[in-house]
Amino acid sequence: MEFLQQLMQQLINGIVQGSIYALIALGYTMVYGVLRLINFAHGDVFMVGAYAGFYTAAVFSISQPSIGALILVMTSSMIAAALLGTIIERFAYRPVRKFSRLTSLITAIGVSLLLEYSAQFFFGATPKSFPTVLKVQTITLFNNITISNDSILIIVVSIFLMIVLNLIVFKTKLGKAMRAVSFNLDVAKLMGINTDFIISFTFALGSALAAAAGVLYSIHFIKIDPLMGLLTGLKAFVAAVLGGIGNITGAVLGGLLLGIAETMVSGYISSSYKDVFAFMILIVILLVKPAGLLGSATQEKV
Amino acid sequence: MNTFLRIAAWFGASIVVVTILESILKSLKNYQIMGSDIITDYGLSIIGLIGVSISLAVSLQLINGYTGQFSLGHAGFMAIGGYVSAFISKTFLTGQASGKGFIATLFIYIIALIAGAIASAIAGLIVGIPSLRLKGDYLAIVTLGFGEIIRLVIETLDVVGGPRGYIGIPKFPVWKWLSVGGFEGTFSSLSWIFLFAILTIIIIHNIVNSSFGRSLIAIRENEIAAEAMGIDTAFYKVSAFTISAALAGFAGGLYAHLYAQLVPSTFNFVKSVEIIIMIVFGGMGSITGAVLGAVVLTGLPEWLRIMAGLRADWMPNWLATGFSYLPDLRMIIYSSLLIITMLVRPQGILGGYEFSLSRILGKSKKNQAPATSKEEKKS
Numbered sequence: 001m002e003f004l005q006q007l008m009q010q011l012i013n014g015i016v017q018g019s020i021y022a023l024i025a026l027g028y029t030m031v032y033g034v035l036r037l038i039n040f041a042h043g044d045v046f047m048v049g050a051y052a053g054f055y056t057a058a059v060f061s062i063s064q065p066s067i068g069a070l071i072l073v074m075t076s077s078m079i080a081a082a083l084l085g086t087i088i089e090r091f092a093y094r095p096v097r098k099f100s101r102l103t104s105l106i107t108a109i110g111v112s113l114l115l116e117y118s119a120q121f122f123f124g125a126t127p128k129s130f131p132t133v134l135k136v137q138t139i140t141l142f143n144n145i146t147i148s149n150d151s152i153l154i155i156v157v158s159i160f161l162m163i164v165l166n167l168i169v170f171k172t173k174l175g176k177a178m179r180a181v182s183f184n185l186d187v188a189k190l191m192g193i194n195t196d197f198i199i200s201f202t203f204a205l206g207s208a209l210a211a212a213a214g215v216l217y218s219i220h221f222i223k224i225d226p227l228m229g230l231l232t233g234l235k236a237f238v239a240a241v242l243g244g245i246g247n248i249t250g251a252v253l254g255g256l257l258l259g260i261a262e263t264m265v266s267g268y269i270s271s272s273y274k275d276v277f278a279f280m281i282l283i284v285i286l287l288v289k290p291a292g293l294l295g296s297a298t299q300e301k302v
Numbered sequence: 303m304n305t306f307l308r309i310a311a312w313f314g315a316s317i318v319v320v321t322i323l324e325s326i327l328k329s330l331k332n333y334q335i336m337g338s339d340i341i342t343d344y345g346l347s348i349i350g351l352i353g354v355s356i357s358l359a360v361s362l363q364l365i366n367g368y369t370g371q372f373s374l375g376h377a378g379f380m381a382i383g384g385y386v387s388a389f390i391s392k393t394f395l396t397g398q399a400s401g402k403g404f405i406a407t408l409f410i411y412i413i414a415l416i417a418g419a420i421a422s423a424i425a426g427l428i429v430g431i432p433s434l435r436l437k438g439d440y441l442a443i444v445t446l447g448f449g450e451i452i453r454l455v456i457e458t459l460d461v462v463g464g465p466r467g468y469i470g471i472p473k474f475p476v477w478k479w480l481s482v483g484g485f486e487g488t489f490s491s492l493s494w495i496f497l498f499a500i501l502t503i504i505i506i507h508n509i510v511n512s513s514f515g516r517s518l519i520a521i522r523e524n525e526i527a528a529e530a531m532g533i534d535t536a537f538y539k540v541s542a543f544t545i546s547a548a549l550a551g552f553a554g555g556l557y558a559h560l561y562a563q564l565v566p567s568t569f570n571f572v573k574s575v576e577i578i579i580m581i582v583f584g585g586m587g588s589i590t591g592a593v594l595g596a597v598v599l600t601g602l603p604e605w606l607r608i609m610a611g612l613r614a615d616w617m618p619n620w621l622a623t624g625f626s627y628l629p630d631l632r633m634i635i636y637s638s639l640l641i642i643t644m645l646v647r648p649q650g651i652l653g654g655y656e657f658s659l660s661r662i663l664g665k666s667k668k669n670q671a672p673a674t675s676k677e678e679k680k681s
Binding site: 037038092100102103105106107110111112113118241273276280283286287 | 444
């Protein structure tokens with residue numbers, strides 16, 4: 001019984017961690033879908049989202065936890081990140097789109113470093129503690145398994161955002177255009193789709209999700225710093241690859257699996273191996289099934 | 303002239319030049335111009351770091367510039383070489399094992415550095431194998447993963463200090479060959495480092511201008527066509543990784559003995575990106591470009607510090623204040639430079655251009671390496 005209880009507890013922690021990965025992974029996977037670009041800067045958009053939340057709370061001098069404050073912080077940081085995402089796309093990625101994919105990749109790395117070090121310069125390199133917008137309580141479920149209400153918030157908000165995203169992608173005209181662009185950019189253009197707008201929109205959408213993840217992460221872990229997006233971003237990318245990059249359901253599945261695997265490793269083996277484990281998963285997946293769990297393999301044309 | 307003899311002559315000449323340069327630089331430490339030091343110990347260590355960067359950038363050029371693969375894990379190879387060689391030299395040269403004769407010390411150093419290079423080469427071989435299955439950005443992400451795994455594993459090893467770092471690594475032995483008045487002729491860290499930088503350049507230059515190198519370039523230009531022409535692409539790709547990793551490992555060993563300490567967090571993803579920036583900035587597929595990138599970008603913090611000190615009277619206040627912030631903006635300038643290079647000149651400052659002494663002297667040279675590919679077609 002002891003063992004089962006511990007397992008359940010780890011599973012819950014894993015789902016919480018995995019939901020954050022899944023939200024970030026969605027941005028990676030959507031951008032890869034439309035542009036075939038690994039957007040290295042995405043992890044840093046997540047960081048900027050957390051800081052946007054931090055400064056919103058400071059500007060409105062939020063000191064008491066309330067639902068209104070939570071919604072305000074969340075929406076303003078999502079809007080800020082969406083703007084940042086479109087700006088990055090417009091001024092860094094669009095001009096290099098006509099060059100090779102490697103050029104885009106190097107540009108993305110450049111943008112990532114620029115965001116990190118600009119944040120260090122403007123926000124300060126020392127970690128800041130995120131204001132309490134939610135009064136943390138621990139709720140005991142059955143069998144002494146506990147869950148805090150911020151964990152519940154993370155899971156609920158993630159599910160809500162994923163449903164919204166699903167509706168946008170599969171039920172609206174905009175979503176149809178997005179799917180068309182990711183299927184074939186040139187043909188989509190011939191069909192009269194404003195591809196530049198769709199790509200901008202995709203960046204905005206992905207960045208907003210990353211910012212939501214940033215705020216949720218900060219509520220849960222409290223400490224935020226300019227380099228928080230580096231490792232979290234990389235691992236979210238691992239999650240996207242795990243599920244099959246370009247596949248939205250895959251990103252969610254990959255995120256959850258990675259989160260659960262990581263908490264299991266740190267719970268049962270050692271927490272110093274959890275990052276090693278994440279990268280091992282990446283390498284094994286790429287070598288064994290490069291298309292990911294849900295992705296479809298593409299044949300190389302000669 | 304016989305190629306081997308020519309290389310040996312070049313290398314012999316390099317030993318002499320490098321030693322004399324080091325001696326002059328070190329002697330300059332005793333002199334001052336207008337009350338300020340010409341060069342400090344700190345300045346000397348930066349020059350050493352530039353030498354290490356040249357080796358790293360030129361060796362990475364073999365994978366990224368000539369074979370057309372994209373490796374993002376060069377710092378990992380450097381870390382393996384650094385830690386292995388530091389471990390050997392610390393074990394055999396410090397504590398109870400100290401007090402060996404000069405020849406024995408020198409021998410242990412060389413063994414340690416070579417062992418580091420071999421360990422790195424093995425890692426390169428292991429990383430090179432995925433390159434057979436993966437291409438482009440997927441390969442980049444796997445090499446990145448390997449680099450991070452190497453660093454994270456080192457952090458868990460207590461034998462080499464874990465995350466706190468490995469300290470007490472012996473520095474290079476000093477060989478004094480002349481002492482006249484204030485001038486002291488020495489052969490030490492800077493000579494070791496620059497000699498190896500020259501060796502790396504010679505090795506890569508000769509590889510590129512051999513049939514082996516031509517096969518690598520063929521793979522870069524069009525892998526399928528290269529395979530159709532009978533080139534064993536698997537062998538060449540893995541070889542490129544192995545050679546490049548061995549050179550990076552050796553450079554890592556030199557780095558470890560230059561600073562006498564190693565911290566695992568130095569070898570993170572950002573360090574790999576710094577080396578990439580050097581070759582991208584200088585020009586993919588150009589040894590001259592890699593050297594240029596290494597010199598300019600490794601020295602960048604120092605150039606910025608010098609600029610920050612230049613506050614002339616004519617400057618308006620805002621500009622002077624801006625200048626004083628320059629050293630803090632180092633990484634921002636780094637990354638902006640990378641983005642701007644990609645936007646306006648994706649092939650780098652020099653593109654595929656190579657500096658050639660014989661061209662300058664007016665001799666014709668037939669076997670020049672072909673310039674970098676025109677931008678590959680968008681897939």
